[in-house]
Amino acid sequence: MVRFTNDRGTIVISGDVITTLVGSAATNCFGVKGMAARSATDGLVHMLRKEAMGKGVLVEYNEDGTVSIDLHIIIDNGVNINALSRSIIEQVKYKIAQYAGVEIKAVNVYVDSIMVD
Numbered sequence: 001m002v003r004f005t006n007d008r009g010t011i012v013i014s015g016d017v018i019t020t021l022v023g024s025a026a027t028n029c030f031g032v033k034g035m036a037a038r039s040a041t042d043g044l045v046h047m048l049r050k051e052a053m054g055k056g057v058l059v060e061y062n063e064d065g066t067v068s069i070d071l072h073i074i075i076d077n078g079v080n081i082n083a084l085s086r087s088i089i090e091q092v093k094y095k096i097a098q099y100a101g102v103e104i105k106a107v108n109v110y111v112d113s114i115m116v117d
Contacts, residue, residue, distance in 0.1 A: 001015050001061070002015075002018065002067070002102050004101070013100050013102070015059060015061075018059050018096065018100060018102070019057040019059055021095055021099055021100065022057045022059065022071065022092050022096065023035055023057050023071075024095070025088075025091045025092045025094075025096075026071050026073060026088050026091070026092060026109075028091070029084065029087050029088050029091055030079075030084075030087075031076050031079035031084045032073055032074070032076075032084070032088070033074045033075060033115045034073070034074050035055065035056025035072060035073060035074070036056050036072040036073055036074045036110075036112035036113060037055050037056055037072065045074070045112045045113045056071065056073065057069065057070070057071055057072075058070040062105055064105075065103065066102070066103045066104060066105035067096075067102055067104055067105065068105045068106040068108070069104065069106070069107045069108065070108045070110065071088065071092070071108065071109050071110065072110045072112050073088070073109065073110070073111055073112065074111075074112060074113045074114070075111055075113075075114055075115070076114070076115055076117075077114050077115060077117065085109040085111075088107070089107040089109065092107050093107060
């Protein structure tokens with residue numbers, strides 16, 4: 001949860017809002033098939049539905065008021081992973097700053113699987 005306080009009151013942004021914004025920003029990048037979750041029982045990677053994309057996002061709230069984000073994604077076959085990762089990082093930083101006004105310390109992108117059509 002992110003909290004902003006000023007002379008007029010306090011604004012609290014739920015962690016679910018941040019994870020939804022991050023998941024949406026990542027999945028809107030060309031080449032991203034979806035968010036990924038690793039099964040605890042069999043260790044396999046599963047693609048998450050749009051409603052559950054926040055489960056592929058881990059947001060860590062730092063003591064200095066910034067956030068660090070880990071994204072687990074599944075990508076299309078044939079895309080440049082380095083270029084896609086840079087695009088995702090920039091998109092996530094932009095969207096979170098635009099909508100939530102939160103400073104991002106780090107965005108880590110983990111490519112968990114590649115979809116072969």
